Amino acid sequence: MVSRICVTAQHRGMLDQVLGLFSIHPDHDLNVMVNGQSPMDVVARVMDRFEPVLRAERPDWVLVQGDTTTTMATALAACYWGAKVGHIEAGLRTFDKRRPFPEEINRVVTTSVSDLHFAPTSLARTNLLCESVDESRVLVTGNPGIDALFQILSTLDGPMENDPLNDVPENQRIILATAHRRENFGRPLENICQALLDIADRYLNDVRIIYPVHPNSNVYEVAHRILGSARNVMLLEPLDYRKLIHVMRHSDIVLTDSGGIQEEAPTLGKPVLIMREVTERPEGVDAGAALLVGTNRERIVEETIQLLDDLDAYEEMARPMNLYGDGYASSRIVAALLNETVEEWLPEAQRAN
Numbered sequence: 001m002v003s004r005i006c007v008t009a010q011h012r013g014m015l016d017q018v019l020g021l022f023s024i025h026p027d028h029d030l031n032v033m034v035n036g037q038s039p040m041d042v043v044a045r046v047m048d049r050f051e052p053v054l055r056a057e058r059p060d061w062v063l064v065q066g067d068t069t070t071t072m073a074t075a076l077a078a079c080y081w082g083a084k085v086g087h088i089e090a091g092l093r094t095f096d097k098r099r100p101f102p103e104e105i106n107r108v109v110t111t112s113v114s115d116l117h118f119a120p121t122s123l124a125r126t127n128l129l130c131e132s133v134d135e136s137r138v139l140v141t142g143n144p145g146i147d148a149l150f151q152i153l154s155t156l157d158g159p160m161e162n163d164p165l166n167d168v169p170e171n172q173r174i175i176l177a178t179a180h181r182r183e184n185f186g187r188p189l190e191n192i193c194q195a196l197l198d199i200a201d202r203y204l205n206d207v208r209i210i211y212p213v214h215p216n217s218n219v220y221e222v223a224h225r226i227l228g229s230a231r232n233v234m235l236l237e238p239l240d241y242r243k244l245i246h247v248m249r250h251s252d253i254v255l256t257d258s259g260g261i262q263e264e265a266p267t268l269g270k271p272v273l274i275m276r277e278v279t280e281r282p283e284g285v286d287a288g289a290a291l292l293v294g295t296n297r298e299r300i301v302e303e304t305i306q307l308l309d310d311l312d313a314y315e316e317m318a319r320p321m322n323l324y325g326d327g328y329a330s331s332r333i334v335a336a337l338l339n340e341t342v343e344e345w346l347p348e349a350q351r352a353n
Contacts, residue, residue, distance in 0.1 A: 001338060004057050008032050008046055008070040013215070017240040022148070028053045032070070039069045039102045046073035054081040061086055061337060064110065065144070067259075067280075072106035079113035088333060089143055090117035091124030092259075092280035099278050101183050103259075107280075118333050120263075120324055121283055122346065140344040141332040142325025149264050150327040152245050164210065164236060164247055172208045172232075173308065175199070176251040178258050179223075179275060180214035188295035189219065192275050193226035195300035196255070200230045202301075203308065209233045210247055252314075253307050255300070262290060269320035273303055283323045288316060322347055 006028040009015050019026065030049040032042060046069075054062075054077065062078035064071045065088040075085045087110050097104050111117065117133060119125040120143035128138050168174060179192045200209055213223045213235050227233045239247065245264065248254060254265040255273045262281045265272045266289035274285070274292045284290035293299050307314045326345055335342045 001334075004028070004059070006030065006050070006053055006074075008074070010042060010068065010070050014238055021152075021241055028057075042069045043073045046070050047077045050074055050077045051081065054078065054083065059083050063088060063333075065089055067092065067103040067107045067110070069102060069106055072109045075110045075113050084115040085110075085113055086116040086118060086333070086337065087111065087114040088118045088141075089120055089145075090114065091119040091121075091126075091128040091138070093124075093127045094278040094280045096278055099183050099276065100181055100259075100280075104280070116336065118329075118336070120329070123283060139332065139336050139342060140346070141336075141342075142327075142329035142345040143263060144325075144329045144333070145260050145263060146267060146322075146325030147327050147330050148241070149245060149267060152242055153249070155242065156246055156249065160243065160246055162243075164234070164239065164243055165250055167234075168208045168210075172206060173203075173252040174247070174250060175207060175209045175253045175255060175304070176248055176270075177209055177211040177255045178214075178261060179211075179256070180216065180219050181257040181276065184257055184275070184295060185218040189222050190226065191295045191297040192255075192257075192300065193223055195297045195304075196233065197227055197230055198297070198301045199304050200227075200233050202305070204232055207232060207308065210236065210251070212236045212239045212244065214238065253304065255304065263324040266290060266321045266323055269318050271307055271314065271317035273300065273307075275300060281324070284321075287321055287323055289319065289321050289323065291317070 004027045007015060007026045008030045010032055012033045030046060032045040062083045063086045064075045078085050090111060092107055094104055117128050117138045118141045119128060119138055122140055125138050125140050129135060177196055179189060196209055213220055223235055227235060248265060248270060249268055251270055254261060254270050255275060257275045262272060262274060262284055266284045272284060272290040274290055275295055277294050279292055285292055291303060293303050332342050
């Protein structure tokens with residue numbers, strides 16, 4: 001089996017650091033990044049630029065990952081061309097097409113054109129079966145994102161160049177915050193930033209908030225306007241993946257609207273407050289490792305205070321849990337493509353039952 005790597009470069013800066021970190025050398029780069037592009041712009045540009053790649057490579061399978069607009073567009077183009085589509089991270093659902101937007105729509109469309117569905121969890125598998133996806137075309141693999149997490153953790157024992165934590169006093173607790181979802185643009189993001197400011201003011205000498213800010217102007221402007229002068233808030237450029245995991249590993253609490261971080265933080269035993277109204281990853285909430293707090297300013301502050309001030313509440317959530325994979329998802333996916341027998345992944349708690 002020969003594989004070829006094609007990237008869309010929807011977010012050029014964030015993509016390149018990941019490629020370098022994992023020594024990945026793309027065979028094709030669609031280079032679709034344009035400032036201010038809309039989801040419709042991305043779909044049109046990806047489909048137009050991906051068709052020559054399909055004609056040149058003539059693939060039997062096209063693998064797509066996740067729920068981005070580029071995922072949906074490449075899956076649709078591959079289906080139109082006649083290749084089989086394998087969807088990695090299949091079956092995640094909020095059942096609300098506007099939350100998250102446009103990711104939920106992208107997931108449903110990608111499912112409809114996929115031939116193999118690599119579900120990260122048994123719940124994702126159930127979601128697919130409820131949508132009448134043939135059971136024989138669904139495989140629970142865990143998420144390859146957790147494979148990457150374990151790989152990076154094995155490299156974090158030594159000192160780090162330009163460590164973001166160098167300026168954090170040892171006696172300060174660390175809150176890692178990320179917020180960038182499109183459905184949170186405007187008032188919800190302002191509420192989130194005001195909540196972070198309230199927390200920073202309350203724990204001025206005891207807590208350091210680290211917020212890597214997404215470059216999108218809808219995020220950057222709000223974050224810097226509200227939090228720019230708070231002396232115990234660090235507004236950083238987006239961190240490369242290795243530094244992000246390093247900061248997360250040393251954090252006490254994670255506040256996020258990110259999907260991937262909802263998986264990584266529980267794996268590291270970090271309590272997660274999810275600043276969204278719904279989540280496609282309820283496994284963390286059900287296990288008690290995460291709490292859905294929405295974008296209400298008072299609720300975010302209240303739940304953060306609870307974790308900072310109540311040791312019992314904190315320790316109840318701060319337990320490492322492998323809810324989303326064991327580090328071997330990629331091996332299962334490759335084996336399935338080779339028509340080999342694959343044992344599906346289950347968390348230890350489910351195996352015991």
